[in-house]
Amino acid sequence: EVQLVQSGAEVKKPGATVKISCKFSGYTFSDYYIHWLQQAPERGPEWMGHIDPQDHETKYAARFQGRLTITADTSSDTAYMELTSLRSEDTAVYYCAPTRLLVAPFDFWGQGTLVTVSS
Amino acid sequence: DIQMTQSPASLSASVGDRVTITCQASQDISNYVNWYQQKPGKAPKLLIYDASNLETGVPSRFSGSGSGTDFTFTITSLQPEDIATYYCQQYDILYTFGQGTKLDIK
Numbered sequence: 001e002v003q004l005v006q007s008g009a010e011v012k013k014p015g016a017t018v019k020i021s022c023k024f025s026g027y028t029f030s031d032y033y034i035h036w037l038q039q040a041p042e043r044g045p046e047w048m049g050h051i052d053p054q055d056h057e058t059k060y061a062a063r064f065q066g067r068l069t070i071t072a073d074t075s076s077d078t079a080y081m082e083l084t085s086l087r088s089e090d091t092a093v094y095y096c097a098p099t100r101l102l103v104a105p106f107d108f109w110g111q112g113t114l115v116t117v118s119s
Numbered sequence: 120d121i122q123m124t125q126s127p128a129s130l131s132a133s134v135g136d137r138v139t140i141t142c143q144a145s146q147d148i149s150n151y152v153n154w155y156q157q158k159p160g161k162a163p164k165l166l167i168y169d170a171s172n173l174e175t176g177v178p179s180r181f182s183g184s185g186s187g188t189d190f191t192f193t194i195t196s197l198q199p200e201d202i203a204t205y206y207c208q209q210y211d212i213l214y215t216f217g218q219g220t221k222l223d224i225k
Contacts, residue, residue, distance in 0.1 A: 035214075043218070043219075044206050044216035044217060044218055044219045045163060045206070045208075045216050046216065047213060047214035047215070047216075061213065095162055103210050103213075103214075104210070105153045105165050105168040105169075105208075105210065106153075106155075106163070106165060106208075107165045107168075107174065109162035109163060109164075110162065111162060112162055
């Protein structure tokens, strides 16, 4: 079974950058697309983007374009999500979720990483 | 962008009740709809995929139906452990989630 372990909670000031990791195990990392989702308090999840670890091709949601970078390290089977120019509205739990197909249901999720943006 | 309008936003029901949640897509998305359950402090859990298919290990009291723009999620006999927030999600074009339905026991 796929297992995902995300890095711990972060507290950042407005304008700062956060980088979260997602360690993948259980199957072959490069066989999966890794997606990142943002869930603000009391709201549904929102898809941010994904990466294909095999060729590092990425796709980002328009709302995060320019501030979001998703990377993958196949030597450590770890994906990363970096979000810059943080604002209070970015206070949320961030999840990684792998899929075998480019577009598919999210049947596995990381445990989530809380990012708090506050001055 | 495809919008998913989910209703109701909240729902109170008694143990054993039949519970229904609906989701309407802003355009035809065939059957590319999934339903998730989320409990406080936990990641969402996939219950139903492709509108009507039960994920492995999910109790049969959960079901889904619909195609095109209108979708329904049903719990046939509500159990105490079903208290959670439920989300629909489309994946016809990228991904969009509904606003969620918070379900509690009356």
